[in-house]
Amino acid sequence: MIFNVVIFGAPGSGKGTQSAFIANKYGLKHLSTGELLRSEVENKSEIGKKIESYICQGNLVPDELITDMLANVLDKKQNEKGYIFDGYPRTTEQAKALKSILKERGMKVSIVLDLDVDEEELIKRLLYRGQTSGRSDDNYDTIKHRIQVYNSKTAPVKEFYKQEGLAVEIHGTGEVNEIFSRISNSIDSL
Numbered sequence: 627m628i629f630n631v632v633i634f635g636a637p638g639s640g641k642g643t644q645s646a647f648i649a650n651k652y653g654l655k656h657l658s659t660g661e662l663l664r665s666e667v668e669n670k671s672e673i674g675k676k677i678e679s680y681i682c683q684g685n686l687v688p689d690e691l692i693t694d695m696l697a698n699v700l701d702k703k704q705n706e707k708g709y710i711f712d713g714y715p716r717t718t719e720q721a722k723a724l725k726s727i728l729k730e731r732g733m734k735v736s737i738v739l740d741l742d743v744d745e746e747e748l749i750k751r752l753l754y755r756g757q758t759s760g761r762s763d764d765n766y767d768t769i770k771h772r773i774q775v776y777n778s779k780t781a782p783v784k785e786f787y788k789q790e791g792l793a794v795e796i797h798g799t800g801e802v803n804e805i806f807s808r809i810s811n812s813i814d815s816l
């Protein structure tokens with residue numbers, strides 16, 4: 627059976643960090659829309675040129691663009707065990723789109739892990755990461771803006787997944803390993 631995880635949470639909540647552990651333990655393919663978009667920007671592709679300013683300002687890239695990109699990647703990088711969707715969906719529109727993209731391919735979302743971390747800790751982590759990440763959005767003003775965008779546009783996606791009965795809240799502060807064992811417990815209990 628294919629197992630698909632959505633990892634959900636504010637900027638800096640640890641989605642990328644935990645996805646690497648999950649992918650490794652459960653044999654899932656990690657798909658980070660943020661990373662896919664950054665590589666388009668780096669390669670100066672047509673998409674890359676269109677989206678650069680959204681990313682460095684901390685705004686969401688338009689839904690249609692993301693959904694097309696993701697559907698393409700799913701077809702190119704097939705994985706028999708399943709996927710981790712990291713940083714996607716970020717709007718209720720995207721959540722509906724993911725549902726139909728998966729349905730068209732005979733799949734569905736199995737669990738949504740919602741990493742809960744308070745704002746002060748998010749800012750601290752991202753400023754620290756910004757010292758070495760080279761990411762155009764890891765600076766104080768853009769971090770604050772990303773958190774606002776998360777609260778207004780992305781946090782409502784939780785309601786969608788609560789109604790679907792898929793959301794599991796994970797306490798996202800503490801040691802990385804501790805958080806991973808909370809996640810593993812939730813996955814294993816399915």
Ligand code: AP5
Nearest residue numbers: 637638639640641642643659660681685686687713751755
């Ligand atoms: P994206 O790349 O998804 O960035 P983000 O959501 O802002 O999240 P981050 O990658 O900053 O954080 P994370 O949760 O992965 O945490 P991490 O593990 O790195 O998106 C970037 C941009 O792309 C968006 O702003 C938007 O423009 C665009 N975009 C992407 N997807 C889109 C979509 N679907 N629709 C529209 N636009 C989209 O951890 C953070 C730091 O904390 C690291 O340094 C890590 O080492 C550290 N850390 C992790 N865990 C812990 C811990 N337990 N204790 C202490 N430190 C920790």
Ligand code: MG
Nearest residue numbers: 641642658660
């Ligand atoms: Mg990330």
